[in-house]
Amino acid sequence: MSVKVDGYKSSSIFEQLKVNISDNEAKKKETIKKVNAIFEFNVKNNEGKEQIWTMDLKKGGTVQTGKGSAKPDIIINLTDDTFVELASGKLNGQKAFMAGKLKIKGNMMLATKLDGVLATIPKAKL
Amino acid sequence: MAFQSMITGAECSTGSNSMSQIMKQFTDDRSLQKDTLISSSERIDPSSFRTARPGTSSQENKLAEDFFNQQEHARLQGPIAPYQEWTAEFKNISDHSQLWKLGSAEEAEMEEAFTRMNVHSKWNSEFLHGPDFPVSQITEMPPEFEEAFQKNFDWANEYVLKHDKGKNKEKIVELDYHSWEEQFAAVQHEVENENFKLDNDLQLFEDVWSKSNFREQSDDDEHLDPKVWESEFGDYIFEPNNPYLKHANPFQEGMRLMEEGGSLSEAALAFEAAVQKDEKISDAWMWLGNTQAQNEKEEAAIRALQKAVEVNGNNLTALMSLAVSYTNEGCDHQAYLTLERWLIAKYPNIAISNAPMHGVNTHSRVTDLFLQAARSAPEGQGMDPDVQVGLGVLFYGSGEYEKAVDCFVTALNTRKDDYLLWNRLGATLANSGRPEDAIEAYHKALDLKPTFVRARYNLGVSCLNIGCYREAAEHLLGALSMHQTGLNGDSGVNTSNSLRETLNRTFLMMERKDLADKIRSGSDVNQFREEFEF
Numbered sequence: 296m297s298v299k300v301d302g303y304k305s306s307s308i309f310e311q312l313k314v315n316i317s318d319n320e321a322k323k324k325e326t327i328k329k330v331n332a333i334f335e336f337n338v339k340n341n342e343g344k345e346q347i348w349t350m351d352l353k354k355g356g357t358v359q360t361g362k363g364s365a366k367p368d369i370i371i372n373l374t375d376d377t378f379v380e381l382a383s384g385k386l387n388g389q390k391a392f393m394a395g396k397l398k399i400k401g402n403m404m405l406a407t408k409l410d411g412v413l414a415t416i417p418k419a420k421l
Numbered sequence: 422m423a424f425q426s427m428i429t430g431a432e433c434s435t436g437s438n439s440m441s442q443i444m445k446q447f448t449d450d451r452s453l454q455k456d457t458l459i460s461s462s463e464r465i466d467p468s469s470f471r472t473a474r475p476g477t478s479s480q481e482n483k484l485a486e487d488f489f490n491q492q493e494h495a496r497l498q499g500p501i502a503p504y505q506e507w508t509a510e511f512k513n514i515s516d517h518s519q520l521w522k523l524g525s526a527e528e529a530e531m532e533e534a535f536t537r538m539n540v541h542s543k544w545n546s547e548f549l550h551g552p553d554f555p556v557s558q559i560t561e562m563p564p565e566f567e568e569a570f571q572k573n574f575d576w577a578n579e580y581v582l583k584h585d586k587g588k589n590k591e592k593i594v595e596l597d598y599h600s601w602e603e604q605f606a607a608v609q610h611e612v613e614n615e616n617f618k619l620d621n622d623l624q625l626f627e628d629v630w631s632k633s634n635f636r637e638q639s640d641d642d643e644h645l646d647p648k649v650w651e652s653e654f655g656d657y658i659f660e661p662n663n664p665y666l667k668h669a670n671p672f673q674e675g676m677r678l679m680e681e682g683g684s685l686s687e688a689a690l691a692f693e694a695a696v697q698k699d700e701k702i703s704d705a706w707m708w709l710g711n712t713q714a715q716n717e718k719e720e721a722a723i724r725a726l727q728k729a730v731e732v733n734g735n736n737l738t739a740l741m742s743l744a745v746s747y748t749n750e751g752c753d754h755q756a757y758l759t760l761e762r763w764l765i766a767k768y769p770n771i772a773i774s775n776a777p778m779h780g781v782n783t784h785s786r787v788t789d790l791f792l793q794a795a796r797s798a799p800e801g802q803g804m805d806p807d808v809q810v811g812l813g814v815l816f817y818g819s820g821e822y823e824k825a826v827d828c829f830v831t832a833l834n835t836r837k838d839d840y841l842l843w844n845r846l847g848a849t850l851a852n853s854g855r856p857e858d859a860i861e862a863y864h865k866a867l868d869l870k871p872t873f874v875r876a877r878y879n880l881g882v883s884c885l886n887i888g889c890y891r892e893a894a895e896h897l898l899g900a901l902s903m904h905q906t907g908l909n910g911d912s913g914v915n916t917s918n919s920l921r922e923t924l925n926r927t928f929l930m931m932e933r934k935d936l937a938d939k940i941r942s943g944s945d946v947n948q949f950r951e952e953f954e955f
Contacts, residue, residue: 299888304854307888314929376854383852386820416886417923419848419859419879420719420749421817 298360300346305338305378308416309348313358315415323356332405335367340375369401382416657724658914665694672705685716685872686904703733711742717874717900721915722746735766741807744814753818757783760811768794788815806832813845822853840869844876856883874900878920890931897924899955902946
């Protein structure tokens with residue numbers, strides 16, 4: 296099932312993440328073991344609309360739109376642009392958090408594991 | 422016209438009359454002086470030709486009164502009035518100038534008050550030649566002073582909530598005339614240590630963060646041995662059964678392939694043969710590295726470029742390419758150090774006049790050096806495009822994409838046909854969230870060099886990120902097909918994981934698991950030609 300939502304640049308990143316996570320079964324198990332958390336992203340786009348994506352790296356290893364059935368371990372509020380910057384690899388989670396671009400509810404330590412997951416998104420090379 | 426309206430005409434009584442505006446200022450100022458210096462009985466000035474209105478001497482009304490008086494006079498007396506009033510006001514002020522002077526009695530009183538205070542506090546005599554603390558013998562400070570000092574001057578302590586007062590009381594710092602600086606530093610260090618403990622939670626947080634974040638290279642690990650880092654990439658792995666080993670002059674053959682737009686994989690083989698024949702040729706390693714980088718085989722590129730720099734530490738092109746490759750691999754700190762080496766090799770004067778300062782962030786130090794180099798040759802006349810490229814890489818590394826774009830564009834102005842630069846511009850645009858502009862730049866690069874695998878890969882990534890999966894797949898397939906050499910039909914030992922992996926995921930996003938399985942099993946990309954154009 297597609298996790299595409301029109302009007303969000305983050306949408307194609309979530310689609311990629313969904314594939315990247317479930318792509319390889321052994322890798323998926325490894326990621327789940329390492330991260331072991333459910334992330335809920337509340338993404339606000341330039342029009343001020345909000346959309347939730349849930350990334351389950353605890354049991355299912357899935358990405359879905361909207362809230363998941365289980366309670367998230369961490370809820371991250373951020374803008375569409377910030378998410379794209381995070382995925383493009385140059386803004387890291389720590390910098391974003393320090394700059395107040397991420398609002399975190401729940402277990403803050405889990406946010407540190409976000410960079411590793413986002414690193415699976417391919418980047419342009421000089 | 423303007424002058425006329427200043428003093429005459431119907432406007433003279435309105436706010437737009439500039440002369441009366443000045444007058445207003447003037448009288449305002451005076452009234453302020455009066456408020457503070459003149460006692461209330463003297464407020465109504467007898468020498469003023471303004472009439473004092475009864476009952477309006479209160480301070481609140483003074484301003485308004487002044488204003489109205491002046492406006493009234495201005496209206497009554499026409500153009501001459503302001504001038505007259507002005508003179509009068511001026512005279513008036515001189516009349517009162519003695520108010521500024523202190524009467525002799527007052528003066529005496531003030532003098533006395535001053536000495537009285539002095540006698541009372543004795544602070545200066547105590548300080549200068551007090552019996553208790555002769556300057557030459559200050560060896561100890563009383564504990565109260567110590568504590569007061571801590572409280573009032575040691576601001577760092579304010580953060581230490583768990584501050585142990587008792588401990589500090591006992592520990593009387595011996596304020597020795599000569600070593601006070603050291604002592605102060607010691608005390609401060611201690612305070613910092615305590616701060617550190619307090620920040621335990623934050624520290625833990627950052628620890629976890631840095632551990633979980635493999636891509637992130639600490640920017641300030643000055644003491645990190647570069648050798649350790651280099652060994653992580655290891656030695657260059659050569660292709661077995663390289664036909665170019667039998668070639669008479671493989672280096673020349675490689676150069677020919679590069680210039681004539683031949684396959685990068687073929688050229689890489691030729692350069693490999695060249696360095697296998699003589700591994701002391703820095704330029705052969707450099708070309709091998711550059712070719713592998715363009716061929717989207719970053720690790721092989723880094724290994725070759727490290728070798729090129731090892732053989733000849735002043736190989737400028739190799740140093741610049743190595744810095745770029747390090748940046749791509751997320752080894753930002755290594756990249757900055759490599760750029761610094763480049764600058765020292767090319768601009769020794771700038772490097773010498775700027776002795777490395779310790780404790781300064783590597784990125785800002787190197788950026789500063791490059792900015793100086795850029796300033797030494799103004800744009801247009803002998804501008805060094807490589808300095809701009811270096812700056813571009815530095816700004817890219819720190820995420821200042823706008824500046825990086827400017828640098829690459831400036832460099833492109835003198836090197837319009839540099840396909841590497843077009844690709845670098847494209848990558849910077851892509852990572853700053855401008856994929857459409859990036860695609861344009863990639864196309865420029867590919868027009869100049871159709872075999873440029875990296876630009877094609879980047880193009881695929883941009884298409885992927887804007888959700889154009891089919892186009893992405895076509896570009897990636899095209900890139901991958903160029904890795905095949907005519908002789909063995911596969912992409913050899915130095916494979917490009919990034920290409921295959923990205924393509925695999927692109928197929929999955931298209932919900933074409935069948936194609937993904939094919940690519941994963943390493944099948945020939947030519948079998949995709951039926952469905953995709955590349």
